[in-house]
Amino acid sequence: MLIALGLILVALFGAPLFAVIGASALIGFHQSEIDLAVVAIEFYRLAEMPVLLAIPLFTFAGYLLSESNAPHRLVRVTQALLGWMPGGLAFVALIACALFTAFTGASGVTIVALGALLYPALTEAGYRHNFSLGLVTTSGSLGLLFAPALPLILYAVVAQQLGIGGSITVDDMFLAGILPGLLMLLILVAWSLWSSRGVKLIPYSKAEALSAIREAAWEIPLPIIVLGGIYSGYFAISEAAAVTAFYVLVVEVFIHQEIPLRKLPQVMREAMLLVGGILVILGMSLASTNYMIDQEIPTQLFDWIRARVSDPLTFLMLLNLFLLVLGTMLDIFSALVLMVPLLLPVALQYGIDPVHLGIIFLANMQIGYFTPPVGMNLFIASYLFDKPVTQIYRATLPWFFLLFGAVLIITYWPSLSLALLDRS
């Protein structure tokens, strides 16, 4: 108990999470008198999971895209095609952000890469300042539930490692995320339509549409190839990632020539910093999870919770609140790796489908990015748009409540997540 408190304290004081998790595994195995080489052996399992190949490849492709002018082309082409509708530019922002986040894996780059383009465009078109700020800040994590977003992949990897609750594949998660993701998108679109009454419409221009499409001609096939390949089952996830990385590399470096070859190692390093950060945490948690299961800690946790919470509904409600708070403190990747091994066995006992739990978890973490007072994207937006963070709070609040409503629907309506799967 004292050791656990000490570890939490060093974590709160800023020790790297992988070291904290590693320490807990080392101490645990030491107390059970198991040879500590087991930590290294567990860590080595990183080289035994083929799907992990997708993580460095998708992350690299995402960083490369955000370093090039692709965000600009993406905004231009959606604007040319959708901008003429009422609330058109708001649609553009929502759809462009969702698409971009799905491909960059919700590492916080969306708001930086797209927000800086969209915010001035929105205010110029006559949208209210606070509406535009809220929209851009909220959209920074939208799209997390759409393939091939990294958190979906990581959840499947972590859940699969536990070996309980039947098979949970990445493909399951990719299918399960579609409808809940669309629900969120739909709610925000409706809200944008309502709030943008009175904004002057931009006429549709065929010439601009054609020219925008021509400019983005190299990028438009990308989502089609990748999503088509994944959903049709033609590509395994890691293959889709390899194709994406290679395609983006060729297009942005050699065809558009927007990233000079000598800058490439720098972009690679930036991407691999994130990948390394995620993988060491995952590797350490493979060891600590192994120890936790060995000690039946999830079972103890369940007994403790069951003594206090009898029905699944109350459990889900508490889960929502807990994840909301967690989402403001932990980034999505460490939260996944740390909490899923604890939560999944408990949730299974309450009869919750593991895939549904994953979607609840991620949807909750998505709004954690902009939950006041400490959501990460609130600070990024404040810095990026040079506005006091209190104004960002006010601007984001209506969006927060709308998406929190969506999270509740997702939580209490399991078939929304499970309808596209065979298992429901």
Added chain:
Amino acid sequence: MEVKLKRVRAFILLAEDGVMALLLTAMILLAVTQILLRNFFDSGIIWADPTLRMLVLWVGLMGAIASTREDRHIRIDLLSRYLSGSRRSFIQAVTDLFSAIVCGLIAWHAARFVAFEYEDGSLLFGSFPAWAGESIIPIGFGIMTLRFLFNIPLRFLAGDRQ
């Protein structure tokens, strides 16, 4: 002396970035080649898949080493931002020491694991020895241990400057 040290440091950083870029490029090219072979020629390279999985481990650890260098590991850090000056440096030095000890222990036990595999002579695929691929674990955590240790005095220097 200082100039020389700086040059050594610059060289190490360059070498690290170079190795990382090389590994990632190899990963992309190998993965794409394998897909092309599978789909158009109905064949494949036997050692490609285990090599790719091994590259994930290597790239991950190289990334972790770079994260340690730039002090950009994923962390929670709710409390230390409320501290100022020398207290903050002290806390950072303590967390560095903590991380160094953890990494050091893992490096040591990983080295034992690799030594065991070496004696065992286990092979990964064909004739490639497993210990060579696994050796990145003790090497990676060893380098991270040193980095965390070197960070400790730097924290106080940076604290003085603030």
